[in-house]
Amino acid sequence: MILYEREVYLSLLARYNEALWPAQLLALLLGLLALGLLWRPRRGGDRLVAALLAVAWIWVGAGFFLRQMASIDYAAPLFGWLFVLQGLLLAWRGLLAGRLGGKPGCKLGGSASPAATRIGLGLAAFALLAMPPLAWLLGQPWPALPVFGLTPGATAVFTLGLLVAARGRARWLLAAVPIAWCLLGGFLAWELALPAAYPLPLAGLLGLAALFLTGRRPA
Amino acid sequence: MTQERPEPTRRALLAGLAGLALPAVPGARALAAGPASVATRPIPASGERIPVIGMGTSRTFNVGDDPGLRDARTEVLRVFFEAGGGMIDSSPMYGSSEAVIGYGLERLGMQETLFSATKVWIRSQAEGVEQMAESRRLWGLPRFDLMQIHNLVSWERHLETLRRDKAEGRARYIGITTSHGRRHRELEEIMAREPLDFVQLSYNVLDREVERRLLPLAAERGIAVIVNRPFRRGALFERIGDAPLPGWAAEVDCENWAQILLKFILSHPAVTCAIPATRQVAHMRENMGAQIGRMPDESLRKRMAAAVEAL
Numbered sequence A: 001m002i003l004y005e006r007e008v009y010l011s012l013l014a015r016y017n018e019a020l021w022p023a024q025l026l027a028l029l030l031g032l033l034a035l036g037l038l039w040r041p042r043r044g045g046d047r048l049v050a051a052l053l054a055v056a057w058i059w060v061g062a063g064f065f066l067r068q069m070a071s072i073d074y075a076a077p078l079f080g081w082l083f084v085l086q087g088l089l090l091a092w093r094g095l096l097a098g099r100l101g102g103k104p105g106c107k108l109g110g111s112a113s114p115a116a117t118r119i120g121l122g123l124a125a126f127a128l129l130a131m132p133p134l135a136w137l138l139g140q141p142w143p144a145l146p147v148f149g150l151t152p153g154a155t156a157v158f159t160l161g162l163l164v165a166a167r168g169r170a171r172w173l174l175a176a177v178p179i180a181w182c183l184l185g186g187f188l189a190w191e192l193a194l195p196a197a198y199p200l201p202l203a204g205l206l207g208l209a210a211l212f213l214t215g216r217r218p219a
Numbered sequence B: 001m002t003q004e005r006p007e008p009t010r011r012a013l014l015a016g017l018a019g020l021a022l023p024a025v026p027g028a029r030a031l032a033a034g035p036a037s038v039a040t041r042p043i044p045a046s047g048e049r050i051p052v053i054g055m056g057t058s059r060t061f062n063v064g065d066d067p068g069l070r071d072a073r074t075e076v077l078r079v080f081f082e083a084g085g086g087m088i089d090s091s092p093m094y095g096s097s098e099a100v101i102g103y104g105l106e107r108l109g110m111q112e113t114l115f116s117a118t119k120v121w122i123r124s125q126a127e128g129v130e131q132m133a134e135s136r137r138l139w140g141l142p143r144f145d146l147m148q149i150h151n152l153v154s155w156e157r158h159l160e161t162l163r164r165d166k167a168e169g170r171a172r173y174i175g176i177t178t179s180h181g182r183r184h185r186e187l188e189e190i191m192a193r194e195p196l197d198f199v200q201l202s203y204n205v206l207d208r209e210v211e212r213r214l215l216p217l218a219a220e221r222g223i224a225v226i227v228n229r230p231f232r233r234g235a236l237f238e239r240i241g242d243a244p245l246p247g248w249a250a251e252v253d254c255e256n257w258a259q260i261l262l263k264f265i266l267s268h269p270a271v272t273c274a275i276p277a278t279r280q281v282a283h284m285r286e287n288m289g290a291q292i293g294r295m296p297d298e299s300l301r302k303r304m305a306a307a308v309e310a311l
């Protein structure tokens, strides 16, 4: 049960984005860099992407949930720590796995199949480039918009996209929280009547299906 | 029809006295006349009377730091007090609601009729003590009129603290809450055994389960009853839509459906007050209108329930 109204959430989101401006541009550039590395892998690129995702999740956990949402939502601290935990998981698996070599880490940017790369890229590009204008078109006033790296939904879908296009069993571990958030975020959006976030559960289920299908091929 | 005994509140008496010296300004007269006709009910534990319509704040007052929204809620609060409103109910569970009430009270000045009610909502007893101190700070009050245990959370431990707080003057009355029909059996046992001043539960024209055991028990044990979710969180208005007011509405001085729904609740003899929540001044005015005029008798109550069930 949500104990705040749509207008209150949008006002909080607007003031949060205002206070962080122009971090949104930096997040967009870094997101594009991650997509570029997924498209054309470079040495060390997967570690860079993992570091970027880890920072994004920890920021959303601490800056969005613990600092902002906690003032209106008693469940926000729980979500906040979950996002921080996901950031730490990404840092541990994505960053350290490369260094440890050979271990079942998660190789970001080296997909198991071309179809998975396309689905993953599609999800990540949707989160990075389509979610903010879609929200605006569907009535969320500027600057109360979802942004990869700053708000939870766009961050979850972007991360899921990269994981779908990645290799290694650790993808499942790393995809659990993003998929869970896609489902929960969709429910919250429904309760708050925010149609721009209705695609979240679809993105989560599409990501889950893609992970499942590509997971059966040898990595 | 039964006629509710209109009881002048402390503030109404003051306003009435002031009215003797007031110039003939319509607003001032309305203010003086309005609260004077407000229906009140006694708290069985003390005989002190409180207005039958209070105000809930979950969701509606949880507006965070937004200055525009805070001012808009202060306006709702102003209209509530102008109409002789008494009880404001909140909880630390409701995010920024307590801070927003404090913001409004600071701007409006402390109100004579305010009956402050909040809750303790945390597992640990020690943290409960801190939480209640924080609530006093947020509201800007030295003590609460009523401190309740939210949804029976750690009730045995908190009841110990609440008894001490009552004895030492940090709360005038103590109580316990539940909602949507949850844990009624346990609540019944607590009501039967423990000395409580208030109990808060959900009751409305469609959710009438409490009529069977809890309301009669409250009457028998002399426990005041606060009714939450009087509109089923707004769902009753969705059900009613734009259905026309039934002809009998005028027999009990109801000008809109909100007043019908509230008078159904208030006409149960065990009920002390109802606490509808709203963000809107116009809705607040409608709701406060329910404390004025005639109340339905048993046969009309049945027709009221049947009318809403049939929609």
Ligand SMILES: NC(=O)c1ccc[n+]([C@@H]2O[C@H](COP(=O)([O-])OP(=O)(O)OC[C@H]3O[C@@H](n4cnc5c(N)ncnc54)[C@H](OP(=O)(O)O)[C@@H]3O)[C@@H](O)[C@H]2O)c1
Binding pocket: B055, B056, B057, B058, B059, B060, B089, B090, B150, B151, B177, B178, B179, B200, B227, B228, B229, B230, B231, B232, B233, B234, B235, B237, B258, B275, B276, B277, B278, B279, B280, B282, B283, B284, B286, B287
């Ligand atoms: N366990 C507990 O202790 C517990 C549990 C539940 C509730 N409570 C307390 O009880 C209070 C009341 O319950 P509630 O807030 O759940 O629900 P409620 O009072 O039954 O319904 C509130 C809804 O009704 C609408 N409304 C109010 N007056 C109206 C009118 N005249 N015409 C049309 N719509 C109207 C409001 O919308 P607008 O804002 O648009 O007017 C709001 O959406 C709570 O705020 C809380 O303080 C306590």
